[in-house]
Amino acid sequence: MVIDVRDVHFAIGGRSIFQGVNLTARRGRITAIMGPSGTGKTTLLRLITAQIAADRGQVLAFGSDVATLGTKQVYALRRRMGMLFQNGALLTDLDVFENVAFPVREHTDLPEPLIRKLVLTKLQAVGLRGAAELMPGELSGGMARRVALARAIVMDPEVLIYDEPFVGLDPISLGMILRLVKRMNEALGITSLIVSHDVQEVSSIADDSYLLSGGRVAAAGSPAQLRDSDSPAVRQFMTGGAEGPVAFHYPAPDYLAQLLGDV
Amino acid sequence: MSNGSAVRLEGVRRLGATAIFLVRLVAASVPALARPRLIVNQIYNAGARSLIIIMLSGLFVGMVLGLQGFQLLQRFGSEDVLGSAAALGLLKELGPVITALLFAGRAGTALTSEIGLMRATDQLTAMQIMAVDPMRYVAAPRFLGGVIAMPLLAAIFGLIGLFGAQLIGVQLMGVDSGVFWSQTQDSVRLRDVTEGIVKSVVFGIACSLIAVYEGYNAERTAAGVGLATTRTVVASSVLTLLLDYVLTAAFL
Numbered sequence: 001m002v003i004d005v006r007d008v009h010f011a012i013g014g015r016s017i018f019q020g021v022n023l024t025a026r027r028g029r030i031t032a033i034m035g036p037s038g039t040g041k042t043t044l045l046r047l048i049t050a051q052i053a054a055d056r057g058q059v060l061a062f063g064s065d066v067a068t069l070g071t072k073q074v075y076a077l078r079r080r081m082g083m084l085f086q087n088g089a090l091l092t093d094l095d096v097f098e099n100v101a102f103p104v105r106e107h108t109d110l111p112e113p114l115i116r117k118l119v120l121t122k123l124q125a126v127g128l129r130g131a132a133e134l135m136p137g138e139l140s141g142g143m144a145r146r147v148a149l150a151r152a153i154v155m156d157p158e159v160l161i162y163d164e165p166f167v168g169l170d171p172i173s174l175g176m177i178l179r180l181v182k183r184m185n186e187a188l189g190i191t192s193l194i195v196s197h198d199v200q201e202v203s204s205i206a207d208d209s210y211l212l213s214g215g216r217v218a219a220a221g222s223p224a225q226l227r228d229s230d231s232p233a234v235r236q237f238m239t240g241g242a243e244g245p246v247a248f249h250y251p252a253p254d255y256l257a258q259l260l261g262d263v
Numbered sequence: 264m265s266n267g268s269a270v271r272l273e274g275v276r277r278l279g280a281t282a283i284f285l286v287r288l289v290a291a292s293v294p295a296l297a298r299p300r301l302i303v304n305q306i307y308n309a310g311a312r313s314l315i316i317i318m319l320s321g322l323f324v325g326m327v328l329g330l331q332g333f334q335l336l337q338r339f340g341s342e343d344v345l346g347s348a349a350a351l352g353l354l355k356e357l358g359p360v361i362t363a364l365l366f367a368g369r370a371g372t373a374l375t376s377e378i379g380l381m382r383a384t385d386q387l388t389a390m391q392i393m394a395v396d397p398m399r400y401v402a403a404p405r406f407l408g409g410v411i412a413m414p415l416l417a418a419i420f421g422l423i424g425l426f427g428a429q430l431i432g433v434q435l436m437g438v439d440s441g442v443f444w445s446q447t448q449d450s451v452r453l454r455d456v457t458e459g460i461v462k463s464v465v466f467g468i469a470c471s472l473i474a475v476y477e478g479y480n481a482e483r484t485a486a487g488v489g490l491a492t493t494r495t496v497v498a499s500s501v502l503t504l505l506l507d508y509v510l511t512a513a514f515l
Contacts, residue, residue, distance in 0.1 A: 107394065
């Protein structure tokens with residue numbers, strides 16, 4: 001078990017986000033965390049990467065409770081993780097090559113020729129060796145995300161965390177990212193944690209999946225098990241149905257009364 | 264709680280937060296010194312790129328000083344001291360103060376919006392996840408760059424300003440060139456130079472601190488970054504003028 005979230009409670013500004021979330025990411029597998037927008041998926045990633053601390057419960061990464069670690073230990077922990085941000089979060093004042101080289105330069109004293117080879121092999125892995133000289137502003141959304149992926153794997157992390165990796169991509173870029181995620185997992189044996197609400201895409205590659213809803217894990221299992229769930233809420237989310245416990249309409253006063261009334 | 268006391272409380276909170284930020288910034292500046300390339304880049308950004316506006320403004324301020332000073336001193340028949348009036352005015356007051364105001368508008372806003380956008384686009388968070396401290400990599404080099412650039416800019420401003428005053432006073436109004444320069448040389452003491460340098464260093468710390476703080480703590484929206492940029496200009500300008508009074512009084 002690489003990541004183990006145990007009975008986590010968390011609230012922001014009095015609003016409860018999690019009430020007892022339990023989930024685990026097992027070594028060498030792809031774990032998907034799904035759920036509707038606003039269920040705190042990104043908050044969960046912030047808890048796992050020790051950016052914030054849980055109110056109650058524990059988050060264990062590589063066996064140690066992240067809340068008890070000091071700054072140095074947190075940084076040591078993060079060097080074993082790679083994270084892909086939704087928008088790539090490339091450093092806009094560095095070109096593609098330097099972006100990928102950034103963690104290497106910061107954390108090692110490798111000689112320049114070695115850094116060059118390392119960065120070029122990672123860029124080759126995401127198919128963007130030819131784009132090494134471009135600035136982040138010149139990249140499309142899909143390319144930026146692939147560069148960010150190259151940067152996330154350049155230090156050979158044990159865990160890769162993806163925050164909504166499939167949002168806003170055209171079908172070709174989407175297919176590329178999907179295959180890359182799968183390949184990183186198979187070829188490099190990287191444990192992967194994917195947070196996403198793109199059910200179809202993430203179901204096609206995940207080994208284990210969790211469905212977050214209302215501050216808890218509503219369902220857990222393989223993607224196939226979740227699809228065949230007899231819970232109406234789980235089925236509605238997995239199939240994207242309009243009918244189900246989650247209503248299309250935000251709570252509002254009576255429609256007819258509001259139209260006919262003065263207010 | 265009444266609205267007034269809530270505003271005052273918020274003001275005190277921001278003051279405290281800025282002070283804590285300054286301590287963190289100074290702590291991060293020590294290891295940042297080991298990466299001189301980053302600091303040099305920021306001196307270029309904040310300093311070299313502000314040169315044109317500083318030099319142009321210095322020239323015009325000096326010319327106005329020459330014109331006004333000449334008119335005023337002529338009334339008392341003492342236009343010969345124009346040189347010392349211009350030199351002391353530029354060295355002790357106008358140089359550091361106007362440079363700081365221009366710095367806040369040119370370099371401070373650029374710093375705030377750059378760091379604010381880095382925050383908004385997750386670049387700072389991404390650094391933290393890559394186990395790189397953004398205080399050390401982003402904030403401290405920009406702060407140090409501003410602190411180093413400010414006295415240099417103020418010196419250039421003063422120099423060009425004196426040239427502008429001479430241009431009007433000597434070339435146009437006919438003050439004797441030898442008198443102008445010897446008056447300048449006689450009246451400026453080391454203490455006056457020190458005052459100018461101390462002022463510009465203090466203004467450099469204040470303006471760079473505000474610019475970096477506002478950017479680092481900007482809300483992650485377009486409106487948030489805009490607001491932070493405005494705050495940088497307003498707070499830097501007011502604080503510069505306030506500190507100027509305090510320092511002037513201290514040097515008397």
